[in-house]
Every structure is written in C-alpha cells, then in structure tokens.
Amino acid sequence: MRFIKFARAALALAGSLAAAGGALAQEPIRIGAFLSVTGPAAFLGDPEQKTLEMVVERINAAGGVLGRKLQLVAYDDSGDAEKARTFAKRLLEQDQVDVIVGGSTTGTTMAVVPLVEAAGTPFVSLAGAVVIVEPPKKWVFKTPHTDRMACEKIFVDMQTRKLSKVALISGAGGFDKSMRGECLKVAPKYNIEVVADETYGATDNDMTAQLTKLRTSGAQAVLNAGFGQGPAIVTRNYRQVGLTLPLYQSHGVASMEYVKLSGPAAEGVRLPAAALLVPDLLASNDPQKAVVTAYKRDYEARFKSDVSTFGGHAYDGLMLVVGAITRAGSTDKAKVRDALESTKGYVGTAGVVNMSPTDHMGLDLSAFVMLEVKGGTWSLAR
Amino acid sequence: MGSNWLQFVASGVTSGAIYALVALGFSIIYNASGAINFAQGEFVMIGGMSAVMLLALGLPLLVALPLAVLVAVIVALLVEKLAIEPARHAGTVTLIIITIGVAMFLRGLAQLLWGKGVHRLPAFSSEQPIEWLGATILPQSLWVMGGAALAVVALSWFYGRTLLGKAMRATSHNRIAAQLVGINTRGVLLASFGLAAGLGALGGVLIAPIAFTSYDSGIMLGLKGFAAAMLGGLGSFTGAVLGGLVLGLLEGLGAGFVSSAYKDAIAFVVILAVLFLMPGGLLGGRGSERV
Numbered sequence: 001m002r003f004i005k006f007a008r009a010a011l012a013l014a015g016s017l018a019a020a021g022g023a024l025a026q027e028p029i030r031i032g033a034f035l036s037v038t039g040p041a042a043f044l045g046d047p048e049q050k051t052l053e054m055v056v057e058r059i060n061a062a063g064g065v066l067g068r069k070l071q072l073v074a075y076d077d078s079g080d081a082e083k084a085r086t087f088a089k090r091l092l093e094q095d096q097v098d099v100i101v102g103g104s105t106t107g108t109t110m111a112v113v114p115l116v117e118a119a120g121t122p123f124v125s126l127a128g129a130v131v132i133v134e135p136p137k138k139w140v141f142k143t144p145h146t147d148r149m150a151c152e153k154i155f156v157d158m159q160t161r162k163l164s165k166v167a168l169i170s171g172a173g174g175f176d177k178s179m180r181g182e183c184l185k186v187a188p189k190y191n192i193e194v195v196a197d198e199t200y201g202a203t204d205n206d207m208t209a210q211l212t213k214l215r216t217s218g219a220q221a222v223l224n225a226g227f228g229q230g231p232a233i234v235t236r237n238y239r240q241v242g243l244t245l246p247l248y249q250s251h252g253v254a255s256m257e258y259v260k261l262s263g264p265a266a267e268g269v270r271l272p273a274a275a276l277l278v279p280d281l282l283a284s285n286d287p288q289k290a291v292v293t294a295y296k297r298d299y300e301a302r303f304k305s306d307v308s309t310f311g312g313h314a315y316d317g318l319m320l321v322v323g324a325i326t327r328a329g330s331t332d333k334a335k336v337r338d339a340l341e342s343t344k345g346y347v348g349t350a351g352v353v354n355m356s357p358t359d360h361m362g363l364d365l366s367a368f369v370m371l372e373v374k375g376g377t378w379s380l381a382r
Numbered sequence: 383m384g385s386n387w388l389q390f391v392a393s394g395v396t397s398g399a400i401y402a403l404v405a406l407g408f409s410i411i412y413n414a415s416g417a418i419n420f421a422q423g424e425f426v427m428i429g430g431m432s433a434v435m436l437l438a439l440g441l442p443l444l445v446a447l448p449l450a451v452l453v454a455v456i457v458a459l460l461v462e463k464l465a466i467e468p469a470r471h472a473g474t475v476t477l478i479i480i481t482i483g484v485a486m487f488l489r490g491l492a493q494l495l496w497g498k499g500v501h502r503l504p505a506f507s508s509e510q511p512i513e514w515l516g517a518t519i520l521p522q523s524l525w526v527m528g529g530a531a532l533a534v535v536a537l538s539w540f541y542g543r544t545l546l547g548k549a550m551r552a553t554s555h556n557r558i559a560a561q562l563v564g565i566n567t568r569g570v571l572l573a574s575f576g577l578a579a580g581l582g583a584l585g586g587v588l589i590a591p592i593a594f595t596s597y598d599s600g601i602m603l604g605l606k607g608f609a610a611a612m613l614g615g616l617g618s619f620t621g622a623v624l625g626g627l628v629l630g631l632l633e634g635l636g637a638g639f640v641s642s643a644y645k646d647a648i649a650f651v652v653i654l655a656v657l658f659l660m661p662g663g664l665l666g667g668r669g670s671e672r673v
Contacts, residue, residue, distance in 0.1 A: 040598075043498055198637075201646050203606065204397070205396070205397055205400060205589070205592055205593030205594075206396045206397045206593075206634070207393075208389055208392065208518070209389065209390045209393040209394070209633075209635075209638040209642070210637055212386050212389040212390065212638065213386070213638060213642075229500045232500075232502075232594065233592075233593070233594070239511075240511045240518050240520060241389060241518055257499060257500060260502070261500060261501075261502050261594060263502075
C-alpha cells in the first residue's frame, strides 16, 4: 500500500518534470535592456528602444531564434547612472535575462559594467567612449564607433589634403571633452600638430571670440569636436569672422539638423559619419549597402521619423547577440560570450564587425565615410 | 590685433543683449511679487518655439512673430491663474519653488508638443555680417540690441506714466497699502506675468535666428538671464540691461584675452565680487526704491 503510494507519487513527479521540460523548450530567450528613453539622452534611448522592439517583433514573426521566441525586458533609466545600476540589477537577479543589450550613455554603461562582470552575463553596450572596451572586459562588448576613430578618420583625411597644423575648438559637454582628449592623443601618430585649443560652453550663443583667436594661430584647418547645437553656431560664426580654412566637424553632428541649422555656412564642411546616414551614396558593391538600406526603410516606414545612427547601434547590438546565440546553439552564458567574442564579418549598420579577445568592438576606420556638405546636402568627400 | 579686440567686444555685446532681454523679465516679476520667476527662460523658449511652429504652418514672419508672443502671454496668464494665484498667501520661497515646478512642466510639455529637435528662425533682415574695422557682427544682433533698448524705454514709460504701471509700482512697494487705496493687487500680479512673458517671448523670437531654440533652451537662458539680473540689481530695468551687457562682455573678453576654458569662471568670479561689495547689484536700490 505504502509502495503503491510512493510509486504514484514518483510517477506524478516524473510527469510534472517532463511537463516542465517541455515548457522549458518553449521558454523565450530573455533580452534585457536599460535605455535612456527619457531625459537629456532621450535622443539616444528613444530610437534604440524603438529599434529593439521592431527587430524583436520581426525575428519572432519569422520563428524566433533556435526555435524560441525572443522576449524584450526594457527599462528606462532616464540617463541616470544610479537608476541604470538598479535596473541592471533587476534584469540580472529578478528577470534572469540571458543577455543585456543597452546602456545608451557611457555613464550608464560604466555604472553597470561591474555588475555584469560579477554576474557573468554577456552585455553589449550602445555607448561611444573607448573606456568601455579598453582595457577589454570579459563580458562587455559595444557596437558604436569611438571618438578616437572619428579623430583618426579626420586626421587621415587631413593628411591626404596635406594639412598638418590644426586648431581644435570643442564644447564643454562629455562627448566634446572626450573627443578632444582622444584627438590630442592620436594627433602625433598622424604627424598633425595642434596649434590652438579653444573651448566654448554648452550654453554659449556666440563663438566669434574663440574663432577670432584661431584666425591668427597659423592653423591650416579647424576641427570642431562638438555635439548638439554648438557646432552649428561655430559653423555660422566661422563664416561670419571670415575664416576660409577647411572646417571639420565630428560624427556627433552627422545629421541633417546640423546642415539645416548652419544654413549656407555649412558648405564645404567635412565630417566622418556612419554609412547608415547615406545609404544612397554608397557604391552598389558596398557590403553595408543592403543592411543599412533595409534598416532605414523599415524604421522610417514604421516610426515616420528620420533614422539615426543610435537606433542603428541597437540594431547591431541585438543582431550580434542573435548571431552569437545561434552559433553557440544555446543560451548558455559562457558559450554566448565566447561566440560574441569570435564574431567575424558581421555586416551591421556601423560597419563590418570582427571581434577578438583584445577588441570587443571590432570596427576599423572603414566603418566611417568622410562626408562633405555640398548644396545643402551630403556628398562623399574626395 | 586691433580688429581682434573689437571682435571680442562684438561677441560680448551679442551675447550680452540676449542676456539683457531675459534679465528684464526677471525684474518685472520681482517688482510685482518679490519672487524670482524661474520659468522666465521657458517663456523665452515658448516664444521662439511657437514662432518656429507658426512659420512652419506657412504664416508670414510678420504675422507669426506677434502671434508667438501672444501664445507665451496666454500661457503665462494661465500659469499665474492656476499655479501662482492659489498660493499667493504663501511666502516668497514657496512662490519661487512653484515657478521651478512650472518651468519643468512647461519644458516637458514643449518636448511632447514640439519634439526634441533644435530649430532656427530665419534672420529678420540680411544674413550678411556687417563689417566694421575688421570686426563683424550679424544684423540680427542689432535687432536684439534694438529690442532690448526699446523694451527699456517702453518699460520706463509704462511704469512712470500709465495708471496700471503706477499701480504695479505701488504694489511692489507695499501690497497692503496699495490694496487700501483700491488697487487690485491680484490683477497687478496677473498683468506682470503677462508682461514678463510677452517680453521674454519677444526676446525668444529675436534671438532664435542667432542662438537657435529647442524645448530645453530656456534652462541656459534663464540661468544667464538671472545672473545678469542679479549683477545689474534685481528690479532695476536699466540694471538688467547693464548686467546683461557686462556679463556678455566679460565672457567675450575673457574668452579672447585669457582663455575660453575659463571664461565662465571669470564672469562668475566678477559677479561674485560685485555682489560681495554691492549686495544690491550695480544699480540695485539700497533703500525701498526698487523701480
């Protein structure tokens, strides 16, 4: 009697275990995200969130990954590093996500790095600064170009134009300062001499004083490491004080908004930008052409707003993760991490990605195209 | 080098005129209520952004600009009725905190309504810089300066010669006494909000071709405008203009002759020094005279 009872219990247990096993196979792959959807960095987080939702939906409609659906668990950290930390903790402990794609700003990303390193969960950041992947951290990857690459791309262009003396003018924001520092660091490598180094405040509305000083510095070109509306004011003031030297802007203002704000003063300005901005200008044999054209078309059709490189970073982050999970054949965190690190030849919106144990970003200078403003729109610089 | 310092001055005067226009709005409300209106920068922003929106709707500049000012005035009157008036018996500090809340609310609303983009108005006259002894200045800067000068003249006429203006001054000196002689002190506060917003919005449309406008441009304008108003002496209109110009010139000359990295520090150290020696500001009243 007792035996029968035991057998029945064992049978029931086995049955429920089998059921649980079946359910496990159907369990979705959980993608965690913390993004700055509101707040000062909303222009980053907003397109990122939209992109993640769009791509997850599309992948699920096509049958998911490894036969499992993707489930997006996204939180809005409103650009606050402290909040980002809290949400990352929740993603890791409560939501038990398989990977994290997120971190709109360098600040929110760096706040979360120690957590994912301790938890051992693969994390693909969408923020720009070099510090995220330098030195390489075991579980941390990133998709966007760095400001150092932008400096290098600009300096290479200067070299081909035989310009060796450059005047820097930069804003007071985090992006501006970081890029200024990187440019100063890599300038000697390209035999570029920085002959002047001026700054302006984020709240300034007239930079003619700084530009007047640059006029007498003996520079052959001017590089503006800036973000937001400052560079547009610099560009207008640049023509106002009669400067005719070549003017370079950063990838931070690679948008039509900058060209519109600067008006005719922007003519001839050069800047490095992601291919995503100018799919039509790419050669038909460019490997990125198909990817960026499709993403731009889907995004603009669905959200009725211009595509931005930031959304593209989220697209790349998610696709890298999906690729890694597919190659790993499971969501085992260590295997996914190894697969991420061995990503080769992934063609994304930011460029062609080749990761290695020492390079957790995997982009080279070919990821940027050098653009020049001509007739109020972009053209490829030659 | 000779033309260099002229350009530094031109740069300073351009920024200074902008700060002056914002500072004037602070002084109006300070005079009427004794409170600092931290939503003043938002009124400026509403002026600029409304003008951008109305132009985008296809209205000509001459129609869009007065309408934009009107929009800001209506918003300010609503703010006064719904947020400031119910709390009129509370202390000045409470009023100030309410205006900070109003500023955040208006900023959020603008973000929802107009998006996060930066916009620019076309220049009123030519875009061609005017050259003088090697220094250049944009015609729009002259518009801003002219606007600030005109505003000061109009304000002193309004406060010195009209009944409503005199009523506002009486209220600022002694609210209870003003009430006793039959002045509608509630109406005065309402009118001063409308006036400050109208002036702020006028500034907003004047500066939008130079400094651009976006949902959050009110923050920086409010901060610099407030500093200018403090420097010139809160409540004094000539002081507001003087404060704005001095602040702008300090920045321009500081950036030109010392270092652009320290220009804000230079400006604020000077402001602190002035306020330390003259707590009322450059033209601030020492006694009860505030206008």
